[in-house]
Amino acid sequence: MPRFLMGREYCMEDQDNNLSVMLSRRAVPPMPRKDLSERIIHAALLSSRDVKIPWYNYALKAFSFSAPRAAMAACLVVLIAVGSVWNVNTPAPVMDDEFTMVLDVYNEDSYI
Amino acid sequence: MASIDDSDESLMVAVKEGSHQAFSILVRRHTPRFFQMAYRLCGRVQEAEDMVQEAFLKIWKNPMVWKDDKGAKFTTWFYRILFNQNIDRARSKKPVAVDDEYLQSFADDKNTPEMAVFVSEEQKIIEAALNSLPERQKVAITLCFYEGVSNSQAAEIMGVNVKALESLLMRAKMGLRDFIKGHDASVFDGKGVLHGRSR
Numbered sequence: 001m002p003r004f005l006m007g008r009e010y011c012m013e014d015q016d017n018n019l020s021v022m023l024s025r026r027a028v029p030p031m032p033r034k035d036l037s038e039r040i041i042h043a044a045l046l047s048s049r050d051v052k053i054p055w056y057n058y059a060l061k062a063f064s065f066s067a068p069r070a071a072m073a074a075c076l077v078v079l080i081a082v083g084s085v086w087n088v089n090t091p092a093p094v095m096d097d098e099f100t101m102v103l104d105v106y107n108e109d110s111y112i
Numbered sequence: 113m114a115s116i117d118d119s120d121e122s123l124m125v126a127v128k129e130g131s132h133q134a135f136s137i138l139v140r141r142h143t144p145r146f147f148q149m150a151y152r153l154c155g156r157v158q159e160a161e162d163m164v165q166e167a168f169l170k171i172w173k174n175p176m177v178w179k180d181d182k183g184a185k186f187t188t189w190f191y192r193i194l195f196n197q198n199i200d201r202a203r204s205k206k207p208v209a210v211d212d213e214y215l216q217s218f219a220d221d222k223n224t225p226e227m228a229v230f231v232s233e234e235q236k237i238i239e240a241a242l243n244s245l246p247e248r249q250k251v252a253i254t255l256c257f258y259e260g261v262s263n264s265q266a267a268e269i270m271g272v273n274v275k276a277l278e279s280l281l282m283r284a285k286m287g288l289r290d291f292i293k294g295h296d297a298s299v300f301d302g303k304g305v306l307h308g309r310s311r
Contacts, residue, residue: 019285022292023257026242027235032147032161037140040165044135044172 116141120186128175135172138186143168146190152254153198155239163201167193184268191261191269195251202247241291249284252277 114126114134120141126134143164150160170193171178178189242250248270255266256277267277 016285019288020257022238022288023253025234026238026258029148029151030157031144032157032164036147036161036164037143040139040143040168041132041136043165043169044139045132047169047173 121180124171124175124178124186125180127172128178128180135168139168142187142190145187146194149191149254149259150194150198152258153194153251154201155243159201163194163197167197185265188261188265188269191255191259192271195269198251199247237292237295241288241295244291245284245287249280249287252280253284253288256281 114123114131114137116137118126118134118137120138123131123134123138127138146164146167147160150163151157154160154163167190171190178186242253245253251270252266255261255269256263261269263274263277267274270277270280272280
């Protein structure tokens with residue numbers, strides 16, 4: 001126990017006060033070197049900046065709906081759009097009989 | 113056009129628009145204060161300078177992280193950046209042991225030109241006591257006691273609620289008391305008298 005507290009009640013308030021006094025006697029931190037600010041400013045000039053909003057921010061903004069229903073509707077629209085684009089770009093499948101016909105023509109020509 | 117009379121927040125808006133002048137004003141205005149905060153956390157001049165420089169460059173390179181619509185104070189926000197950097201720093205390196213070597217470093221600092229303060233034996237023990245605390249408790253004490261930040265602001269900076277911050281402060285005080293009891297009771301003397309010890 002600290003010596004000055006011997007012989008009297010050691011209450012929590014005393015402890016807090018003494019701790020505050022102790023902390024307040026901590027050494028004052030030094031000031032930074034004078035050129036620190038200028039060094040930071042100079043380093044900033046030399047570095048590149050990323051001031052454009054990244055693409056994913058645009059994407060997030062485009063789909064930031066306040067209500068879940070609106071978000072669901074947006075998802076549905078996107079799915080339909082993707083589905084229709086997929087449908088247009090995909091070639092129609094070749095049927096079995098068409099394929100056989102092509103083979104037959106080829107075979108006949110080669111025999112002649 | 114940014115001027116030195118502008119508030120931090122309006123300067124930050126200008127920084128977002130690419131104003132290097134606004135950035136320079138912010139840096140010159142706040143570097144000493146943020147440096148002292150960083151120094152209190154890491155205890156080394158070079159490391160504290162690096163922390164401040166890194167934090168400022170972070171906001172210059174990516175100013176979009178500043179959300180002016182949330183009504184946050186620039187200083188609170190910057191403290192948060194420093195706090196996160198300090199946590200990263202503490203994770204990446206081994207904790208500084210409170211030993212003779214650590215205490216000796218304060219004595220060494222005393223001889224450097226930038227450390228123009230008198231470092232007494234007593235202050236070395238205070239530093240050692242603070243350094244013995246877990247990182248978050250140390251930050252809580254630094255913010256609330258030395259930086260004069262309110263509890264709610266400190267909680268915001270540390271990303272915890274006010275109750276959790278108060279708990280951190282309570283545990284920090286207990287930790288400090290235990291350390292002092294174990295090392296040197298005379299530091300606890302509120303009258304500034306060092307008993308049984310020669311300066």
